[in-house]
Amino acid sequence: xxxxxxxxxxxxxxxxxxxxxxxxxxxxxxxxxxxxxxxxxxxxxxxxxxxxxxxxxxxxxxxxxxxxxxxxxxxxxxxxxxxxxxxxxxxxxxxxxxxxxxxxxxxxxxxxxxxxxxxxxxxxxxxxxxxxxxxxxxxxxxxxxxxxxxxxxxxxxxxxxxxxxxxxxxxxxxxxxxxxxxxxxxxxxxxxxxxxxxxxxxxxxxxxxxxxxxxxxxxxxxxxxxxxxxxxxxxxxxxxxxxxxxxxxxxxxxxxxxxxxxxxxxxxxxx
Numbered sequence: 001x002x003x004x005x006x007x008x009x010x011x012x013x014x015x016x017x018x019x020x021x022x023x024x025x026x027x028x029x030x031x032x033x034x035x036x037x038x039x040x041x042x043x044x045x046x047x048x049x050x051x052x053x054x055x056x057x058x059x060x061x062x063x064x065x066x067x068x069x070x071x072x073x074x075x076x077x078x079x080x081x082x083x084x085x086x087x088x089x090x091x092x093x094x095x096x097x098x099x100x101x102x103x104x105x106x107x108x109x110x111x112x113x114x115x116x117x118x119x120x121x122x123x124x125x126x127x128x129x130x131x132x133x134x135x136x137x138x139x140x141x142x143x144x145x146x147x148x149x150x151x152x153x154x155x156x157x158x159x160x161x162x163x164x165x166x167x168x169x170x171x172x173x174x175x176x177x178x179x180x181x182x183x184x185x186x187x188x189x190x191x192x193x194x195x196x197x198x199x200x201x202x203x204x205x206x207x208x209x210x211x212x213x214x215x216x217x218x219x220x221x222x223x224x225x226x227x228x229x230x231x232x233x234x235x236x237x238x239x240x241x242x243x244x245x246x247x248x249x250x251x252x253x254x255x256x257x258x259x260x261x262x263x264x265x266x267x268x269x270x271x
Contacts, residue, residue: 135204
């Protein structure tokens, strides 16, 4: 009982002292590492990444990435301001870069530093597809998913350390480490990551619609992503991401709601 109570008290202390509010859901989120520390570190890492990779500038594709990113950022600010979150983006430093790499990927670091790899452009299949990807990546940054994942990782590690300190018997300690490692990963961390992906899909869909891009394209994009993967993917419960089929169905179902949200901002036609 003492061990159980110790874990509970440790977890409650961490959660009480380190919470933020997600402006898109109103829910409390983990924030053990504050953005005041996280953003400067992310900006430095982003700069180093650009120095170490071939950044493409001045081309139509590079200009498109910047144009779409700026439109999505404006949509995000409009949405946040309209929902009582004025000033939320003050510390964000948006930057959009296209990098010469065949990897099918794009990402956004905390604070708004975005990279698209050239390898994802054929699957994007045009500006609206890029907007679907951009909205998703920007959503991760806006919802502070990087901060939450880092905070959850610290909490996971802290509970593991607490367990190893509290359990004196070596056999019991070894069993704890084995079951806790697998259980916390499959039962907590992976579902936590999948929930972030689903949340970023929803927020990103709304942002692309408010920016004037057709949200119907998001599910079509993921059909192309599925085709590109050749159907090779781990079971959803063992993955950091929802399955392609889950995403396609979810995005298709949410598209009408995203259009309705866009109409609140005077957007009635889409690219």
